[in-house]
Every structure is written in C-alpha cells, then in structure tokens.
Amino acid sequence: MAVIIDGKKVAAEIRHELKEKVEWLRSLNVRVPGLVTILVGDNPASLSYVTSKGKACNEIGMLSKIEKLSADTSEEELLKLIDSYNSNNDYDGILVQLPLPKHINEDKVIERIAPSKDVDGFHPISVGNLVIGKDTFYPCTPYGVVELLKRYKIETSGKHVVVVGRSNIVGKPVANLLLQKKEGANAVVTVCHSAAKDLSRFTKEADILIAAIGRPYFIKADMIKDGVAVIDVGINRVEDSTLPKGYKLVGDVDYEGVSKKASFITPVPGGVGPMTIAMLLQNTFLAYIKITKQKLS
Ligand code: L34
Secondary structure, three states: OEEEHHHHHHHHHHHHHHHHHHHHHHHHOOEEEEEEEEEEEHEEEEEEHHHHHHHHHHOOOOOOEEEEOOOOOOHHHHHHHHHHOOOOOOOEEEOOOOOOOOOOOOHHHHHHHHHHOOOOOOOHHHHHHHHOOOOOOHHHOOOOOHHHHHHHHOOOOOOOEEOOOOOOHHHHHHHHHHHHOOOOOOOOEEEEEOOOOOOOHHOOOOOOEEEOOOOOOOHHHHOOOOOOOEOOOOOOEOOOOOOOOEEEOOEEEEEEEEHHOEEEEEEOOOHHHHHHHHHHHHHHHHHHHHHHHHHHH
C-alpha cells in the first residue's frame, strides 16, 4: 500500500513557517505583505477557493483583500482595477482567479499584472524566466507539487517524471520546474496529453506520475508500474446524492486501485489543493521581500 502524501499537513507547516516570519515583521513595526484576489462572477468553486485564499492570508497575519466583481464586469473595468493595484504599495501580490467570463480576454488580463506582483506566475515574463531557469514566481500548483516531493524526500534527479496534461496552469509549468538543473528537480520529463495514441505506453514508464487531466478516475492501476509515486492534481466534482452538497471531490486518479500499486499517492481532497494556497502565500511573501529589497538598494 502506498504512503499517503498529506498535503493538508504540509500546507499547514508552510503556513506556520510564514506566520512566524510575518509576526517578526509585525514586531519590527513594519508593513506586512499584502495580497489582493480578484474574482469576476459567481462560479461556486472559484468563490470557495478565493475565500480559502483570503482566510489563509488573514490567519498568518498578512494583509488580504478580495475584490468581488459581477459577472458582467467589462474587460476595461477589470484592467483598470489591476492598474490601481499595480500602483498600490500596500499590496505585493495580485491574483485574478481563473476562469474568467467569456467576454474577457484572459491573456490580456494576465499581461496587465505587473510582473513584480505576479504571484500566480502566469505572466509571459514569469513563464519565460521559468523556462530559461531564471529567478521568478513559480505557478502555485506546480510549486506545491515540487514542494510535496521535496518534503517527502522523493528523489527527482535522474528520475522519469511523466506529466499527463499540458495546461498553462499545471502541465507545462510543472514539466519546466522539474526539468531545471537544480536540487529538487533535474528530472527526465515526458509530457503527454489527449492526442497520445497509446497513453499507457508513457504512463507505465513513470517513476513519478503527475496527473493533471481534469477527468475523474482517469489513471487506472493497469496504466502504472509498481512503486511509482503518483501526484494527483485533478479536482473533479462528481455527483453523489448521499452527501448534503450533492457531490464529492475526486482526482484524476482511480485512488482505490492505484494506491495498492504505488509507493506514494496524494489524496483528493487533502493533497495538492491545500498546497496551491500555501505556495500562494509563499509567493506573496517573496514578492514582498523583492519589493522591499529594491527599495533599500
Ligand atoms: N489565477 N486561478 C488562478 N490561480 C490559481 O492558483 C487557480 N487555482 C485553480 C483554479 N483557478 C485558479 C486554484 O487556486 C485551482 N485552484 C485551487 C485552489 C485550492 C484548492 C483547489 C484548487 C483547494 O483548496 N482544494 C481542497 C478542497 C477544496 C474544496 O473542498 O472544495 C483540497 O483539499 O484539494
């Protein structure tokens, strides 16, 4: 049976580490890091993630603001709001929760965020810096995956990581992170996706399998080799009328079967999800440090 990677616990540890740093800043009577999260529309999952982000900020003593805009907000208005936070010195990080309503161009919005405040790491400048191995903000979910591997001492150097999924939010950045020539990375990385002719051919080769497909129970036991470490990034709502909410959360991995064969596995919920939020706080702290250093030099 696989070791269960407890993302909830690791995320709490990271938040605790950050809380101590923020308390230290408070004791010095200096400004603390601040994050603004912008939500457009009323997608229930997005609302719940954004609420969790705000709560996590407050709990560690960071400044937090949630800007809730109606679904019919124009692109122009959203861009103006971003501009105002780009020049607001109380906020080090700006996050626009995705997805956005169809009438708003996501690329345009992401590109409007000042790269120095891009705590999501989605700006083309951040993405480019990641690809060429320069210091930058790493996207929170991929960063959380790498941090989980590190804290569970799962060797990545020289190992074959197979990523299933090629999104800009998870698949591509997690592949680029693990490809880097540095500690906690240095992996041989394969990225596969829906166009693969025989996906199992690739997934069976993995020492570490990262599932970011967005389809419930997609990775089955017969698609993996014994002893693989499995990171399940998927968060799917599956109907379950026996529950008060009417749905349950499941990953992209058939946990039942796969956990019997794997060496490590992340559960859903309680795996990668909480890490996304912890790494967002970490990035906001990093943005604060960078901005403060720049002012001093
Ligand atoms: N801009 N948009 C932007 N940045 C992001 O980093 C995100 N993402 C994804 C969606 N859109 C985004 C998130 O914040 C997904 N995501 C996210 C954040 C937190 C959790 C899941 C996804 C999370 O906390 N998951 C919990 C369960 C939450 C629940 O009960 O609904 C877990 O244990 O997996």
